[in-house]
Amino acid sequence: MxxxxxxxxxxxxxxxxxxxxxxxxxxxxxxxxxxxxxxxxxxxxxxxxxxxxxxxGLVGYMLQKDMLLPWRTILDNVVLGLEIGGVKKKDAHAIARPLLETYGLGGFLDRYPSQLSGGMRQRAALLRTILFNRDIILxxxxxxxxxxxxxxxxxxxxxxxxxxxxxxxxxxxxxxxxxxxxxxxxxxxxxxxxxxxxxxxxxxxxxxxxxxxxxxxxxxxxxxxxxxxxxxxxxxxxxxxxx
Missing domain, CATH: 3.40.50.300 (P-loop containing nucleotide triphosphate hydrolases)
Structure with a gap:
């Protein structure tokens, strides 16, 4: 069909x-x-x-489920796209930290997804999608x-x-x-x-x-x-x- x-x-x-x-x-x-x-x-x-x-790889794509990796902290989840793109983790953290502070996740950098509310998890997933650094976001x-x-x-x-x-x-x-x-x-x-x-x-x-x-x-x-x-x-x- x-x-x-x-x-x-x-x-x-x-x-x-x-x-x-x-x-x-x-x-x-x-x-x-x-x-x-x-x-x-x-x-x-x-x-x-x-x-x-x-x-x-032309677009950033976020589904209804946040798909955060449970074994990674919120900071490490948000920088995943940067790491895949070849950015060193230390440099990726330096890029992500001010964004997390600006957009309401500054106090949750070292938390794990299971420790966050649904809204906070979606914020983290959206920031991860943004940091995938594509001009088109789905x-x-x-x-x-x-x-x-x-x-x-x-x-x-x-x-x-x-x-x-x-x-x-x-x-x-x-x-x-x-x-x-x-x-x-x-x-x-x-x-x-x-x-x-x-x-x-x-x-x-x-x-x-x-x-x-x-x-x-x-x-x-x-x-x-x-x-x-x-x-x-x-x-x-x-x-x-x-x-």
């Missing part, structure tokens, strides 16, 4: 893009294709004008397992991180509010086989704060997204990433 048919997606440098759609619509499959873990049977992945089908429901209050704090934390590092972010979520709150544009996918059925520009001003979710503009955007989710239609084309 096909997971994706005619998924046409174009992303500009430095954008925050969210993908929403029903369960099983192919969002994670699309991420695996972009990350080079799967190859498309049709179409192409294009980065900077060059076709990159099946090429791994985040597959990173806050899906968190409680509502922690999730709200993590959304604001992520926007601060994105603003500081200016990465191109593709974010998968089932939460319409989360997609609108975080994004520059939201793409809606149909039920399997997944297609991009709508593109919703998010014109809410930045910086954003949680109070914006009660604004008339936010409510209207949410209604529009729900309407598209309920009225999927067929499109065709290529997947294109512009970094």
């Amino acid at each position: 096909e997971a994706l048919v005619g998924a046409n997606l174009q992303v500009r440098e430095g954008e925050f893009i969210s993908l929403i759609g029903p369960s099983g619509c192919g969002k994670s499959t699309l991420f695996n294709v972009i990350a080079g873990l799967d190859e498309p049977t049709n179409g192409s992945i294009v980065v900077d004008g060059v076709e990159r089908n099946g090429q791994q 985040l597959d429901e990173p806050f899906g397992a968190l409680d509502a209050q922690t999730r709200e704090r993590m959304q604001e934390w992520l926007l601060d991180l994105w603003d500081d590092f200016q990465k191109t972010v593709l974010f998968v979520t089932h939460d319409i509010d989360e997609a609108i709150y975080l994004s520059d544009r939201v793409f809606v996918m149909s039920a399997r086989p997944g297609r991009i059925v709508a593109e919703i520009p998010i014109t809410l001003p930045r910086p954003r704060h949680s109070s914006i979710v009660t604004s008339a503009e936010f409510v209207a955007l949410k209604a529009e997204a729900r309407e598209y989710l309920n009225d999927a239609h067929r499109v065709g084309g290529r997947i294109v990433l512009e970094d």
Whole structure:
């Protein structure tokens, strides 16, 4: 059975893009294709004008599970990508320590993942993904397992991180509010086989704060997204990433 048919997606440098759609619509499959873990049977992945089908290592990729290594401290987990890239551990620690201090993990450098809350673990996993040092970041429901209050704090934390590092972010979520709150544009996918059925520009001003979710503009955007989710239609084309 096909997971994706005619998924046409174009992303500009430095954008925050969210993908929403029903369960099983192919969002994670699309991420695996972009990350080079799967190859498309049709179409192409294009980065900077060059076709990159099946090429791994071009993007940072974080799944819903934080995938922290339980035998490594938080500091050693965060520098894993730097070490894989050939940076000596001492130098990697020197790079990571100020970031951990800045982004709320300074007091947890020598702790192990089992000693941290879910939100703190996700912070560490996100910083590890950032330090993998790729311009394109894929985040597959990173806050899906968190409680509502922690999730709200993590959304604001992520926007601060994105603003500081200016990465191109593709974010998968089932939460319409989360997609609108975080994004520059939201793409809606149909039920399997997944297609991009709508593109919703998010014109809410930045910086954003949680109070914006009660604004008339936010409510209207949410209604529009729900309407598209309920009225999927067929499109065709290529997947294109512009970094």
